[in-house]
Amino acid sequence: MSQTDSFQQALSALLEGQLPSQEQLVCLLSASGDDFAALLAAADRVRREQVGDAIWLRGLIEFSSHCRCNCHYCGLRRDNQKASRYRLSEEQILAATGQVAAAGLGTVVLQSGEDTWWTVERLQRVIRAIKEQHPHLAITLSIGERTYDEYVALRQAGADRFLLRFETSNQELYAQLHPGTSLAQRLECLHDLQQLGYEVGSGCLVGLPGQTLADLANDLLLIKKLDLPMVGIGPFIPHPDTPLASAPAGSVDLTLKMLALTRLLLPTSNIPVTTALATLDGGRRQRGWQAGANVVMPNATPNVYWQQYQLYPGKAQLGDSLCHSLANLKQQIEAAGRYVGQGPGSALGRKENAHAEHTA
Secondary structure (H helix, E strand, C coil): CCHHHHHHEEEEEHHCCCCHHHHHHHHHHHHHHHHHHHHHHHHHHHHHHHHHHEEEEEEEEEEEECCCCCCCCCCCCCCCCCCCECCCCCHHHHHHHHHHHCCCEEEEEEEECCCCCHHHHHHHHHHHHHHHCCCCEEEECCCCCCHHHHHHHHHHCCCCCECCEECCCCCCHHHEEEEEHHHHHHHHHHHHHHCCCCCEEEEEEEEECCCCCHHCCCCHHHHHHCCCEEEEEECCCCCCCCCCCCCCCCCCHHHHHHHHHHHCCCCCCEEEHHHHHHCCCCCCCHHHHCCCCCCEEEEEEHHHHCCCCCCCCCCCCCCCHHHHHHHHHHHHHHHHCCCCCCCCCHHHHHHHHHHHHHHH
């Protein structure tokens, strides 16, 4: 059987709702030329049928660049003495959140390194203040691994969603890149978050040194198993002040294939075009949208700080202010034949409806 025949067989089975094997996913990830275009077109068609043409905007506030972790790929890693460190005050976070709400966005994402200065009590205070001032604003946390009791407290304070990427499903590779922790520990956190009723997002990096197509296929199978309402997938970008400084960056095309396959595996999930993908793709987000994505996170971090939050160098920025970024972004969205979604844009209702229709 030719590569194209194998591709068509694997794609047809996936579109019919069959769970693909690792081998089939490797075949799909190997697509090139017309097969690559067919994969993206299939994902775009499923996206349109299942979640429509809305692109949901999430206001991202990077409130601390301090981190206790020493991940080999991240510019915020603990041992990077060249990193610029900052913490926004509670007042600064609330002011930035106010801009997000005033701009009409339905979700604010509070992201930081794993900063233990931000105790659960401090985080609770900020979450409650946001909910008091902006009760219709969904709050997403992206703050790394915490204890079960801390996740309980943050949920009770009003946090709606939580982003925690597993990065890679390869246990050995995970351990190499994340000293002092394990994939099992990360997956336990994801399980806890799901059990507590968070709308949970996770995902992986594409192009990590030592990563294979089989690893990426397993990443996709894990994403499917977790049944994630939100999936973030971005390319690895080397940072000059990390142990992986000399490693090549991940592939844009391979990242697009991962986005497309995620859309086909989880038709109703929210899938962002990550800033990392836009950075490697010349600042563009259109190809990500054409591969099945339906979310963008414009940066609402105060200008004096946003460049200091350097997971990787040269990150793409839509403008020099949230207002400017949104104006540019809306032009890109309209040019792509899409429109800006209104409200929090939860995937949970869509997933529940899809499951009900499937079992009816």
